[in-house]
Amino acid sequence: MSVIKRSAISLAANVTKAIISFATGILIARGLGPEEYGVFSFLLASLTALRYLLDMGTSNAFFSFISKKNRSRSFFYYYFSWVFTQFIISILFIAFIAPDDWVQRIWEGESRERVIIAFVAVFLQHQVWNMVGQIGESQRFTVRVQVINIAISIMHLIMVICLFWLDVITVEFIYYIIIIEILVATVVAKLTLPIEYTHEQVEPKTLFNEYWVYCLPLIPFGFLAMIMGFFDVWLLQHYGGAVEQAYYSVAKQFSSISLIATSSILRILWKEIAEANEQGNSDRMQSLYEKTNHILFMFGVVISCFLIPWTNEIILFTLGDSYSSGAFVMGLMFLYPIHQSLGQVNATMFLALELTRPYVVISMFSGIFSLLVVYFLLAPNDAAVPGLGLASIGLAFKMVVIQFVSVNFAIWWLSQHQGWKFSMVYQFISLGLFLLIGFGAYHAAYLLTGGEMPFLFTATLSGVMYMLLTGTAFYSMPWLLGMGHDEMKDYVRKFINKTINIVK
Numbered sequence: 091m092s093v094i095k096r097s098a099i100s101l102a103a104n105v106t107k108a109i110i111s112f113a114t115g116i117l118i119a120r121g122l123g124p125e126e127y128g129v130f131s132f133l134l135a136s137l138t139a140l141r142y143l144l145d146m147g148t149s150n151a152f153f154s155f156i157s158k159k160n161r162s163r164s165f166f167y168y169y170f171s172w173v174f175t176q177f178i179i180s181i182l183f184i185a186f187i188a189p190d191d192w193v194q195r196i197w198e199g200e201s202r203e204r205v206i207i208a209f210v211a212v213f214l215q216h217q218v219w220n221m222v223g224q225i226g227e228s229q230r231f232t233v234r235v236q237v238i239n240i241a242i243s244i245m246h247l248i249m250v251i252c253l254f255w256l257d258v259i260t261v262e263f264i265y266y267i268i269i270i271e272i273l274v275a276t277v278v279a280k281l282t283l284p285i286e287y288t289h290e291q292v293e294p295k296t297l298f299n300e301y302w303v304y305c306l307p308l309i310p311f312g313f314l315a316m317i318m319g320f321f322d323v324w325l326l327q328h329y330g331g332a333v334e335q336a337y338y339s340v341a342k343q344f345s346s347i348s349l350i351a352t353s354s355i356l357r358i359l360w361k362e363i364a365e366a367n368e369q370g371n372s373d374r375m376q377s378l379y380e381k382t383n384h385i386l387f388m389f390g391v392v393i394s395c396f397l398i399p400w401t402n403e404i405i406l407f408t409l410g411d412s413y414s415s416g417a418f419v420m421g422l423m424f425l426y427p428i429h430q431s432l433g434q435v436n437a438t439m440f441l442a443l444e445l446t447r448p449y450v451v452i453s454m455f456s457g458i459f460s461l462l463v464v465y466f467l468l469a470p471n472d473a474a475v476p477g478l479g480l481a482s483i484g485l486a487f488k489m490v491v492i493q494f495v496s497v498n499f500a501i502w503w504l505s506q507h508q509g510w511k512f513s514m515v516y517q518f519i520s521l522g523l524f525l526l527i528g529f530g531a532y533h534a535a536y537l538l539t540g541g542e543m544p545f546l547f548t549a550t551l552s553g554v555m556y557m558l559l560t561g562t563a564f565y566s567m568p569w570l571l572g573m574g575h576d577e578m579k580d581y582v583r584k585f586i587n588k589t590i591n592i593v594k
Contacts (some may be wrong), residue, residue, distance in 0.1 A: 103236030108347060110243040115343050118409050119336070121250075121259035124216030130261045131339030132323055133208040133275055139319025140209075141216055142251065144176040147308025149220065150441045151301050155366040156228040163340050164292045166225070173221060177213055184209060198327050204262060211265040214272040221314070222279045228362060231283055238282075242275050288374035289324045304446060311450040314457045321461055322485060325468045330481035337416030338482040339407065347393055359435065363442040375443075376510055382435055383501070388520060388564075390428040395524035396556050398424045399532035403545050422486040426493060428521065433497040437506060452503060456496035458559030520570050525565060531556040 119127045150168050155161065184193070184206055193202050226235035249267045253259040327335050359382055368373045397404065401421040407412050440449035467484030469477030478484060497516055505512035536554035564571060568578035 107236075107240050111217035112343070112347065112435045114243070114247045117247075117250050117254050118264060119340055119343075119413070121254045121436055122261065122331045124336040126261060126332075127333045130202065130264065130326070130331070131259070132327045132335050133197065133205065135323040135339070136320050137205075137209050137212040138195065138216055139316050139323075140180070141212070142312045142315035142319065144180060145209070145217070146312045147305040147446070148172060148301060149217070149224070150308065151304040152221070153224040153228065154304070154364050154444065155300070156441060157361040158368050159287050159570045160229070160288050162290045162292055162542060163287045165297065168292070168294070168297060169221075169477070172218060176217070177465045180213070181206065181207060184525060196324075198309075198324070207262055207265045207269075208258065208444070211268040212270075214276075215268055218276060219272050222276055225285060226279065226283050229283075229285060230361070234282060234308075235279075237489065238275050238279055238523070241278075242271050245271050245274075253273045262383055263473065264329050276350055302420035305445060306330055307447040307450040311453050311457075314454050315519075319458055322464055322488075325464060326482060326485050329468050329470060329473075329479065334481040337413065337419050338423075338485055340405075340413055340416060341482070341486060342426075344397070344404065345394070345403060345423040346426050347397070359438055359442075363439060367443050372508075379435075379439055384516065384570065386431040386435060387428065387517065388571055391520050391524050394428055395521070395528040396531070396553065397528075398525070398548060399529050400552075403420040403549070407545050416482065419486045422483070422490055426486070426488045429490075429493045429497045429517075432501065433493060436500045436504060438495065440500075445507070448503065449500075450497070451502050456492065456499075460488065460492045463492065516570055524560070527559045527563070531559065 118130070121222050122130060131277070148169070155165075174594065184202065188196075190202070193200075193205060197205050223235050223239075226232075246267065249271075250259070250264070253263055259313075323335065326338060331422070359378065363375055363377060366372075366378070398421055401424070402414070402417045405417050405420065437449065464485060466477045467477065467488055470479040471477065480487070498517075502512050504510075532553045533553055535548045539548050541548075565578060568575055571578070
């Protein structure tokens with residue numbers, strides 16, 4: 091199956107999954123309330139950060155190696171053993187080794203039992219299921235993997251609805267259902283993915299050296315990534331409290347809508363780049379990279395710039411008054427995924443090309459700077475080292491600014507290394523243009539309805555105007571998508587022909 095078809099299938103599946111997950115997240119946030127939802131989000135984010143330390147870059151190495159070519163059963167078994175070892179060591183540390191005061195201090199007063207349940211759920215979701223998806227994508231089973239992903243999302247939504255309807259929704263219950271879902275999905279994947287293996291002999295020492303060369307630069311970065319991920323949410327929980335954590339987490343969840351396209355094709359891009367690099371096909375790598383950068387950036391811009399003007403209405407409609415104070419945070423966070431998409435694409439490029447050392451150096455400098463900035467923004471003015479005490483607003487601001495600077499530096503470095511052209515012009519022009527279109531469509535819709543129509547009707551009217559103006563902008567300036575006029579006309583012609591055939 092071609093890259094375009096696999097990407098389209100993955101995008102469609104991820105849009106479906108995102109809609110389901112979004113509805114589920116709203117129910118969880120409403121059911122738990124700001125205080126408990128803040129705790130739920132803090133545990134999720136802090137334990138996800140711990141994964142970076144445990145993983146040490148091995149999951150990236152694993153996917154790169156299996157994307158180049160098929161591997162033997164023993165190759166997979168060795169990696170499975172490593173993942174299981176991570177799990178056992180972590181459980182032993184949290185459950186038996188770490189003193190009570192450590193657990194209380196690290197997780198801000200949460201019980202050891204709650205932390206253990208959360209860790210199991212997070213590990214299964216982010217480590218085990220991520221591994222299953224990598225294996226499936228490495229052999230181009232995009233459709234089957236995405237079907238299982240959607241099934242997980244539907245199962246999760248149904249179970250959350252039951253908890254919400256019965257009014258028994260708790261942090262523990264949510265983590266329990268995640269554990270059940272991932273275990274069931276992993277068994278289903280094992281039975282339905284016909285993985286092809288080779289008969290090559292794998293020497294443990296040779297395999298260890300292969301991972302060691304790839305992962306050695308990533309080990310210190312894994313430690314720093316863990317600190318960064320944990321430090322952000324811990325400072326917010328410590329200085330701002332669970333409610334501020336909830337505002338930030340809700341804003342981040344809404345902003346992730348703009349990353350649907352990015353998350354849909356990253357593994358596909360990784361597979362194709364790793365294979366093209368193995369074959370020495372530089373032209374194909376450059377074409378895939380430049381088009382992916384432009385298209386994903388514009389996808390994020392188009393969605394975020396439409397949603398930003400509607401921040402207040404979105405919060406009131408979906409979450410209610412209890413979350414209304416987080417409106418400004420959400421508005422800021424809608425800007426975050428725009429450059430996050432570029433960051434994820436470039437991280438994929440660095441890792442697929444096995445440029446782990448420069449990737450780590452760039453990421454570590456960015457991470458250290460991020461740690462200094464976030465403390466200054468979140469710490470209160472009466473702390474030992476005083477800060478601005480901006481709570482969730484400060485964290486959101488840090489995420490947007492640091493992302494912009496670090497991502498563009500990484501793009502510049504990779505472009506220089508590969509001999510490709512570097513330009514930031516399309517970023518500034520597109521962001522300014524679509525913010526203007528977004529606010530224009532927002533005010534035009536209210537002007538036409540007089541502010542007396544229901545929110546969904548007014549938003550739909552605004553959306554229609556926004557999409558018409560967006561289509562006009564892309565057709566007039568196809569270079570925003572990394573295309574020429576002839577290429578754009580060809581895509582439009584194909585789209586019209588397929589639409590006519592469907593109608594017939």
